[in-house]
Amino acid sequence: MSFLFKASDYPQSPGCYLMKDADGRILYVGKSKNLRSRLRSYFTKNHTLRKITQLVDEISSIEVVLVNNESESLLLENNLIKIHKPPYNRALKKDNSGYAYLQLTADPLPRLDVYYRNRKRSQIAADSASLPLHRLGPFKSARFRDALLEFVTEHYGLRTCKTMPKQVCLLYHIGKCSGVCEGKISKSEYLEHTRQASELLANRGQGLIETLYAKMEAYAAKMEFEKAQQMLLSIRNLEQASDKQIVDREAAIDQDVLYFGETHVLVAKVQEGMLRDFQMLELKSADVETAYDQFIMTRYAENSPDELIVNVINDQKLVRAAIRGKTKKLLTITQPKRGLKFDLLQLCKYNYDYRIERLRCGQEQPVP
Incomplete structure (x- = not known):
């Protein structure tokens, strides 16, 4: 039976879709700043590409994940494709593709390098040790x-060299390297430079923005307007790169975010700051006051993340004690009122x- 697409079932909001x-x-995993419009294009156009025609013929359901802005949809799509590796996605499957970070390496004399996050569960512990x-x-x-x-x-x-040379290269002579390899500056001086760079990264580039502004003004004062314009463009790009997003963050722990309603709970899995999955589950207990606690104690009786972020809980001490008694793990349960964790709950x-509206209309089935 072919999939019956109804545009009104999908919001005109940014997000990702999983076919x-x-x-x-x-x-297939895709993203759009207008989900309804993007999904409609699959079912209302005469596609000339055989791949798209085959994809549409195989679709049985479409799950959507709503996000706050276009940046989040881009980053979430990148994560989901690398995690699930859907057959109809060609781009972004490789771990060294998509959206990367800048980081200082763990060398005795660090250099700044491009870093792609590893999303393979088996590699997380090794990555965390060298984080x-x-x-x-x-x-x-x-x-x-x-x-x-640069x-x-x-x-x-x-330094930019992956293997430390014994003599300085051209970059030192044109003023683009400190020449630590040949002792042109001491190791302690070089490490102080890397410490300053590390602080800049920790502050999400705010110190760098100020540095770029100073450089731009210096170019303008010397009437080098083309360079000043390029520096202004870099500032604008950096400010955009710092846009608020909560789907791909730096974290050393795993979290489950639980939003309880009257009849269902939405569970979001966040692995080391990366949003991975949403599940809509039915609450079994008829007693609303105990349903939340019972769900948590049942679901996490054998295995739990490092932290649960919840919108409501009846007896937190009882729940923590019950889980610790079975898993021997000290579980953190947080009920945030503001900040990043609250933003995750709001998402x-x-x-x-x-999803609850779709369930009421009979358009979606919860996970048993």
Whole structure:
């Protein structure tokens, strides 16, 4: 039976969509700043590409994940494609593709480098052990990221060589490297430069924006207006790169975000700051006051993340004790009122409200 598409079932909002076959296998992951318009294009156009025609023929259901802005949809799509590797997605499947960060390496004399997050669960522990102190990103523009890498490296005199040479190269002679390899500056001086660069990354580039403004004004004072204009463009790009987003963050723990309604709960899995999955589940208990606690104690009886972020809980001490008694793990349960964790809860509420309305209209089935 072919999939019956109704445009009114989907919001005119930014988000990602997961097209699935009759077995629930994810065929394709996409994103849009207007989900209704994008999805309509699959079903109302005469497609000349055989690949798209085949995809549409296999679709049995479409799951959407709503986000706050276009930046979040770009980053979430990148994560979901790398995690699920859908057969109809060609781009972004490789781990060294998509949106990367800038980070200082773990070398004795660090350099600034491009970093792609590893989304393979088996690699997380190894990655965490060598995790650098600070990163900046992720960057939507590879061109801007590379230009920024060059500017920061030059500004702090950081080395660019992967293998340390014994003599300085051309970069030192043209003033783009400090020459630490040949002792032109001491190791302690070089490490101070890397410390300053690390602070800049930790502050999400705010110190860099001020530095760029100073450089732009210096170019303008020397009437080098083309360079000043280019510097202004870099500032604008950096300010955009710092746009608020909550779907791909830096974190050392795993979290589940639970938004409870009267009859269902939406569970969002966040692995080391990366939003991975949404599940709409039915609450079994008829007693609303105990349903929330019972759900948590049942679901996490054998295995739990490091933290649960919830909008409501009846007896937190009882729940924590019950889970610790079975898993021997000290579980953190948070009921935030503001900040990043509250924003995650609000994103869950946003998706819960959309999905519960679809359930009421018989358009979506919860996970048993």
